[in-house]
Amino acid sequence: MLMAKVVGSVVSTQKDETLVGKKLMIIQPINAERQDIRFQQVAADTVGAGIGDYVLLTSGSSARKLFSTPSDAVDYAIVGIIDTFDF
Numbered sequence: 001m002l003m004a005k006v007v008g009s010v011v012s013t014q015k016d017e018t019l020v021g022k023k024l025m026i027i028q029p030i031n032a033e034r035q036d037i038r039f040q041q042v043a044a045d046t047v048g049a050g051i052g053d054y055v056l057l058t059s060g061s062s063a064r065k066l067f068s069t070p071s072d073a074v075d076y077a078i079v080g081i082i083d084t085f086d087f
């Protein structure tokens with residue numbers, strides 16, 4: 001799993017049918033010190049995250065398994081909202 005910050009949302013009127021009805025968010029992966037790592041990505045939101053939230057992500061086939069068909073066009077999925085960082 002990865003940690004990320006939600007930095008925006010995506011509106012797409014034309015998309016693959018497997019993405020219809022999914023809330024798409026722009027996420028910035030972060031490290032444990034909340035510093036940006038990697039590039040921003042688009043993730044399907046399964047938990048109702050909002051802009052500014054820190055979230056947990058899953059990717060690849062683990063992300064696709066969260067949806068009705070394992071062939072959905074999803075590479076990242078938001079699976080949790082981080083309440084606190086404690087280390």
